[in-house]
Amino acid sequence: MIPDMTIGQLTTEASSRWGEIWDPRATRMTILLLCPRKERKMMELHGDMIEHGQPVMAVFHRPRAEAHLLEEQGFDPRAASFQFVNIATADMGPWMQQLVNNEGWLRSSIALNPTPFSVGLPSQRPFEAVQTLCFRHPSLPALEQYFLPYPAESLPGKCFVSLPRRAAAEMARQQAEVLGVGRLEKPQPPAPEPAPEPQPAPVAEAPSESQETEASEAEEPASQTPPEDTAEPPAEEHVSVPLPPTAKPDPAPAQAETPVPLPPTPGEASTESPAEDAPGDGELSGSENIDLPEVVEEAEEISELEVELRAFFQELIDAGVEPSAFMDDPRWEDISERAVAEGLETWPILLQMTAMG
Incomplete structure (x- = not known):
């Protein structure tokens, strides 16, 4: 039993709480069990007598302000206990x-419906009505609708959790090993054997005088015998080999010195500059004396009609006739028709002559 918990919260924490016992891929559903109130204790311990593969979570709900909604359906809410069980679909058969x-x-x-706001519950929230399975004791009448302030997975209260037996036993054993409860004591290593006491070393006896004299006599002949002369091998003589004479390089023939002219001094440059500039002046003078060919202007050919038109305009200008009255002259119609036929523009000629006059 876990106090102050909801089924939804347990489902969220299931992986961290139960580890390998919990299968997040298993299909689960929440059902409603209606049992007589006197058998509530049996329903709390019902999971201990059933073999199931996944954890089963259950919470009880007691209708209070919404009790009259059940009485309207002919159901006495004080005669029954209402238990919501969240169970895997594979375990529903063995459970029921x-x-x-x-x-x-x-x-x-x-049908699990939200409690109407008109009931006046201190805290509630709307949710969508759901249809679920209901199992009831034969002594209780049928019930078609049940009203809740929250969804069944969000009802707070005492949550009763039933874990699978084998998995729960294995989990309890693992927890006991972690906590050190019921763990077998490790055999203590045998006590080390005491080390044997070191025995005192035997005292060496001092040699007698007779032994000392014999040892000294044996050493004297060995010291008197001269060491044998060891013949040293003759040292090898190094034969010097003369090196061949090196040929001296012939001195390179002296190269003929080529004289390099020095740059002229400023005085010399000033004296030579007029002579050098003379040809240039001659060229300039020669270029000035070149006669340019005369440009012959081509005389524009004037047609007879244009000559006649100009004479007509000049005659009227000399007579003092205004240019706007030129069109009133009877000769203008004939000249104008012939000018249009030959493509001669009369208006520019009139402007030119009036501007000159």
Whole structure:
């Protein structure tokens, strides 16, 4: 039993709480069990008598302000205990088999609806109504709707958790080993054998006078014998080999010195510059004396019609006629038609002559 917990919170913490016992890929569902109130204790311990593979989480809910909603359906809320069980679908058969076969529990469907706000609960939140399975004791009437302030997975209270037997036993054994409870004591290593006491070393006896004299006599002949002269091998004589004479390089023939002219001094440069500039002046003078060819302007050819038109305009200008009245002259119509036929523009000629006049 875990106090102040919800099924949703346990589901979130299942992997960290139960490790390998919890299978996050298993399909689970929440069902409602209706049992007589006197049998509530048996329902709390029901998981201890059932073999199941996944943890089973359950929480009890007691209707208070919403009790009248159950009474309207003909159900006495004080006669039953309401237990929501979150279980894996694979374990639902073993979990309900004894209740259905031996005690005659009945199966039905029930709608879990949010409590209406008109009831006036101090805390509640809306949620979508769901349809789930309901198993009830045969002594209890059927119930079609049940009202909750929160979803079934969010109901706070005492959560009863039933773990699989084998997995729970293995988990308990592992926890006991971690905590050091029930662990076998390790055999203590045998006590080391005491080291034997060191025995005192035997005292060496001092040699007698007779032994000392014999040893000294034996050493004297050895010291009197002269050491044998060891013949040293003759040292090898180094034969010097003369080196061949090196040929001296012939002195390189002296190269003929080529005289390099020195740059002229400023005085010399000033004296030579007029002579050097003379040809240039001659060229300039020669270029000035070159006669340019005369440009012959080509005389523009004027057609007879243009001559006649100019004479017509000049006559009117000399007579003092205004240019705007030139068109009133009877000769203008004939001259204008012939000018249009030959492509002669009369207006530029009129402007030119009036500007000159």
